[in-house]
Amino acid sequence: MNGHDFTLAGARLTALPSGALWWADEELLCVSDLHLGKAERHARRGGPALPPYETRDTLLRLADAIEASGAGHVVCLGDSFDDLAAAQALSETVRLMLTRLQAGRRWTWIEGNHDPGPVELGGSHRNVLTTGPLTFRHIAEPGAVGEVSGHYHPKAQVKTRLRRISRPAFLVDGCRVILPAFGTFTGGLRSCSAELSGLMQPDALAILTGSCAHAVPMPR
């Protein structure tokens, strides 16, 4: 799958080029920060009407990732909706897409700072999910071990021979992995920012997403 394999707290994981995390032994696919309904929230607050296709685009990519992996359990790591009102305002088409994706597999919504509370959609709603050695939560907690989180929308910039390339990236060290945002209209925070540099250990890797996953020492 062109992914990058690594081990976290004994769990063998794969960082997929799409930005999703794959745990083969548990058939678990994890995505973070879908921000469904972002364009709608923007319009609701009186901003310009951004192209309303980002929710569909995000879900189509998620569907591809689920189909390609054959996941039995999907974990959405929080900020799945741009806010709770956006979750309520999802169109019938989008609800149908989600229902179809959820059919025949476990589905867990983790709460994020944008969506702190249950939504009227299938699947279980959790603050934190613990499975085997791993803990899934939205925002990384200092000192945690075996932690899978999102929230920061990390991206990393690599200087190649001809140009600098900046992409959404997984950040991985011995204690945690931080996932890039999976949503379509989402910006990013560079790995060299003080917050991310402080959070990650010195030997951390950044795994750049795209058509193929590329691991490099995390740029600081």
Added chain:
Amino acid sequence: MDLPPQITAWFDRRGWQVHPHQQAMLDRALDPATLLIAPTGGGKTMAGFLPTLAELAPGGHDGLHTLYVSPLKALAADIKRNLRAPVDEIGLPIRIEDRTGDTSATAKKRQRADPPHILLTTPESLALLTSYEDAGRTFAGLKRVVIDEIHALAESKRGDQLMLALARLQTLAPDLRRVGLSATVEDPSAIARLLARHPDPCAILQADPGPAPDISMLETAEQPPWAGGGAAYAVGAVLDQVRQHKTTLIFHNTRAQAEIFFHNLWLANEDALPIGIHHGSLDRVQRERVEQAMVRGDLRAIVCTGSLDLGIDWGDVDLVIQIGAPKNVKRLVQRIGRANHRYNAPSKALLVPANRFEVVECVAALEAAREGALDGEPRGPGPLDVLCQHILIAACAGPFDADTLFAEVKTAGAYADLSRAAFDDCLDFCATGGYALRAYDQWQRLKQRPDGLWQLRDPRTAQRIRMNIGTIIDSDTLKVRLRRNRGGKPLGEVEEAFAASLSPGDTFLIGGQIVRYEDLRELVVEVSRNASRKPKIAVFSGTKFATSTQLSNRVLDMFAQDSWPGLPGHTRDWLALQREVSRLPERGRLLIESFPHDGREHICIYGFAGRNAQQTLGLLLTKRLEETGHAPLGFVATDYATLIWGLDAVVDPAPLFDIDALRDGLDRWLAGNAVMKRTFRASATIAGLIERNIMGPRKTGRQMTMSSDILYDTLLKYDPDHLMMRITRTEALRGLVDFGRIEAMIAGISGIDLLRLNRITPLSAPLFLEHGRVPVAGSAEDRLLAEEAEAVMQSAGLA
């Protein structure tokens, strides 16, 4: 109209006479629209204001009488000073104020409630004024609007926005009369059409253009190089000229070239002549300091770019030097006009070609300038992104009726042919986003009331819209500052793409000094001073003008001559050799040379379509060559040719130039192209889809920046016929993509001449030295890898 006695007396006291064109302006003072074409320094501004002074002299006018609009803030301030003097000396009861981005909030508020008699402003500040609910009161009683340097505004979207604002003002003040002041242009009637309320007539007055300018090519002992744009060879000769004149303006086509030349000038400046630099990337404070030094007469020369094309009258400039081919005759003539602003003194100018080819171009430009044959491309209908912004501005001012607004917009010349369907598309875009998927019906920005009028759904939106008024889109730039512990002095700006290419320790030029890149901190490039003599990276991109069609044709006409007595010997020999071993390009034919060199096959296409079009042609042709299995490796483009190299020779070029196939290639190529995305970002920002200025504290680390590239990709995928995509495609026909000129080039040729040669030709040789080579990654790379792998395996005895 006659001048009131106190003004005539003031002219007499000064020993001045009213110029004939000033009198003509007085005579036509009651016309609905008048365009005055006059050289700089011909009392043009006074000609524009005399009718105002005459009308206000008796006193008794309440509120705003005359609005003055200029492209530059500095010009508004300068005119205020220059107008103040006669008004005070004559003792006229006239209040004059300016209003620009620099005016304080209190003063701005007061100006709306209690406007002065004469208000001096810019197109953006005017658009903002019309967005307030009380615009009707502010502009009641307005009699005249004077638009200065209208030729410069007419070339950009700023002019379109201004004319839409005038359409609005005309509704608020039906008696409004319009006056445009312009430098010499190729087609005054086109500007007159923009200026006048459609279909009002607009008289065009021509002032005496003064004596013919004295222009020639700078003679240097050293020969110009084969390629490049620095003109470093001419530094000594230019310094000699600076010594011989009082004040010299040294114009460059790009900021990068200006920086490099300025640096070289200082290294050679043994007499320590006071020389300054001025361009748009420099910090405002630095620029103002140079301007003030210039006004005081402290500087002997200023190295500059288009940033000084307009502006304050500097009477003491007695020489203009243009470094590099002027690319465009009109701009050359206008720049020459910057010298000797005293009435009836001839302007003196020197051209300095930067390389051998530019020698030919400079001679062609000299001929054109002497003949007064100016060039220019017609601008086409008013752009729809500007109209979208105008609709949002109208909504800020209050509820509006769509039919009335449509009728009003059509009185602006550029929009006279606007269709109702196009207008409705723009209105729909402003209201709902205009998507095929009707997603925002409950959250639309504008909504229609039961009585049919349109208004903002949320009145608080007005503030967001006002914060984003304007049509000047700077490419994303980052500020450059000295490191904080050394004072943190701002030096200027560089493009984000350039900043991204820097590594700590790299040195580059800005504002004439060499600095060392230290760090990027909170979107500020931090640098330290560096004493090295040679900057490591000298180039940051600036506008690259494409050579105009007229100049290109003149160069081709020169090629057709039997001999070239007007050219220097080295250039004559070069062209003669080209004619001997190959052929010189000619009008109406497309010359393509094909030859092997350095283990690769080359084709050189002499399209003479200007840099942007030749660049686009390179992108499209390499794509076609890749599809037809010719394995291209890369290309480079100049104003006159595109050189492509690859693994296989091209035997039959005609199918490559099939216009339908090229257009099809354009559509597909445009899809993922960075130039296209930049075009989209500009239009999406003007139309209000992307907000530059956001209320509240700026998010750090750009965590939430909405990437316009992703918006573009999303629209391309799900809604390719959306209004923004249509606007982007229209823009791509001109500007950086300039596909229109490729089409014109192909339509204008009767056939292709492919010459197969066994070596490089004299005319193609400079292209091998050009910067900006574009590599093409495709089957060629796989073939090269396969060859290499096989060779390695062979030598290892494995295959």
